Amino acid sequence: MSPSIPSLHALVSHYCSPSPDEARENPDIPTLFRRFWKVAAPYWSSEDKTQARLRLASVFALTLATTGISVGFNFLGRDFYNALANKDQEQFTKQLLYYLGAFAGGIPVFVLRDYSKDTLSLRWRSWMTSYYMRRYFKNQTFYKIQSQSIIDNPDQRIVDDLSSFTSTALGFALTFFNAAIDLISFSNILYGIYPPLFIVLLVYSIGGTAISVYLGKDLVNLNFMQEKKEADFRYGLVRIRENAESIAFYAGEENEMQLLLRRFSRAFENLSKLLISSRNLDFFTSGYRYLIQILPAAVVAPMYFSGKIEFGVINQSVSAFNHILTDFSLIVYQFQAISAFSAVIDRLGEFDDLLDGTHSSDLLEPENSLEIDFLNRNIGDPSFDQSNGSIPLDERHRLLEIKNMTLQTPRTGRTLIANLNLEINNKDHLLVMGPSGSGKTSLLRALAGLWRSGSGNITFFTRDNGQSQLPVSPDTPPPGLLNEAEENERIENLRYKRAEGVFFLPQRPYMVLGTLREQLLYPTWSEDSPATLQSTPSSDILPSSMQLENLQDTSGDLKRPTDDDLLRVLQDVRLGDIVSRFKGLDTTYDWSCVLSLGEQQRLAFARLLLSRPRLILLDESTSALDEPNEAHLYRHIEAAGITYVSIGHRRTLFNFHSKVLYISKSESVDPSYRNWTIEPINQTSDYGQAKASS
Ligand SMILES: Nc1ncnc2c1ncn2[C@@H]1O[C@H](COP(=O)(O)OP(=O)(O)OP(=O)(O)O)[C@@H](O)[C@H]1O
Structure with missing residues (x-):
């Protein structure tokens, strides 16, 4: 294995650390409101809106009932x-019974309100x-966020922030609603x-709020940073788990521990500041609460003494x-919670803007930057040929064409x-060679549509027998009948659609x-065995959009392999023994830990032999x-009729390729400059000799 080659592995497991702790401005109130609305609103007009609105109405009704019950308790x-003050025992017993009755009837309403709110x-x-x-x-946004370090910890935003957003937003909505009703009553x-007394109370609370x-x-900013720092610390620990073996080989425990402790101490320092701010606020709120x-x-006592009440x-x-206060x-009372909630709104709003493409540090390239055109041409579609009804001979066997492509780093x-x-x-x-850092993997990134900075175009040729290039739902009108938004969506989808029948294989398979x-x-296929279906949650609490809908194949017409096919292909890549070693096909393991890198690479070849793509792009995959073993795998994919483009440094690879693209480091700024050559392998003296000697 060549030692210093990061390759496509970078696409799946390389971690680009989130942007450093920049000094953040406190978000202004209009921005917070705008973000709150943008994050909160879509659900209430989604496909689940009927259920959502009905449930919300019933939560509000129950809240109203609880307020009524509180007022009743006040009179009781x-x-x-x-009765107690008048020493009227009969009245006292009656009131006591009323009280008990009100408890029995009222408490379930409080419990039901909380339950409905939580569901x-x-x-x-x-x-x-x-x-x-x-x-x-969508559109590989997860990759762009990670590879360009645009925002920190999207995982934490999806898990923790969404959870606290929904529960807190609902909690606050009810609290404010309750407070309004309470106030009126x-x-x-x-x-x-x-x-x-009422006027004094009003002045007191306005002053207290200010x-x-x-x-x-x-507090808003400190809460925002706290979430980020805690997430950074947790991510650091996850990285240790993912890279345990490498760290153990390096004996890097001490460094790792120092690094993690530094991350923790950053969270700790921020938390200390947060506690100090909270303490200062608490001094005030406790005094505010008890003083009055x-x-x-x-x-009111003098009125009692004079017999007026x-x-x-x-x-x-x-x-x-106390209710009105x-x-x-x-x-005043909820300030800590409101500031923590504002931080959640801010983080989710930022994430939402990014997913919408309206974030200030846009995911895409600067607006005026050029892009490589990425096309899928279907030569099975009769409309492909615009000339005389027949496809030109030299295009009949074409799989890929790159024209005047200049590739730049994003x-x-x-x-x-x-x-x-x-x-x-x-x-x-085709074999792609060149010095480290010259851009070989980046060429594959461009072919995968992950990198688009530059100019020129890349065309993949597909053969779909006249089928549409995009999976179209039966409800989708033809392109001409789409409204502007739908048309934009269609174009966007086309832009990001992967070429059919093309497979990428990184050095460290995922x-x-x-x-x-x-x-x-x-x-290519999803696992939808009965066992998986049973374990998937489908309670009536989940909206239908969440239930089992993602278990679809992406395989098109390709027949799903049987157990025999799976066993055969494992034999083909010389991995037959792992079925018995790991007790069949259905046992779960952390495969990247229990298989050697070579075994993982062979497993990846087994995958592609099952999927039978027309073209594969191999980034040092052997x-x-x-x-x-390398020769055996190349022979198998060739026999399967698969065309391949490989990146590699080994001379033995010449044996399996018909031409070589050599990329050198780009140095000139001359627009007509080329930093590559393509030569047939057996006509290239150096390579030819290498081939002959291999
Ligand atoms: N996300 C990125 N943003 C900017 N530059 C990048 C990014 N990722 C890689 N590069 C740079 O692009 C250049 C080409 O990288 P690439 O991974 O394509 O090299 P390579 O030829 O495959 O190298 P190797 O043989 O070492 O794998 C390198 O100089 C690298 O530092």
């Missing part, structure tokens, strides 16, 4: 204490998770008892006063390959989490194999 309390929040979260995941995976009571907003102004407790009794009214006014002081715009022209026809096996069968079927 008044009569209860009056609605879960449903909302399920929908949001699916909505965000779809957009995260109890204001009447308190105002009826003694109007000046002071707490001032004291807690740093005796005020209503003190103000009964004793129970003192209790009633204290209770009404709590309602008016929502921002964002930085450094030219890697200049003015490349290349055609790959059926059985034209091993999915699952069984040996799933490894073999990936990514680097961990001995020469006989």
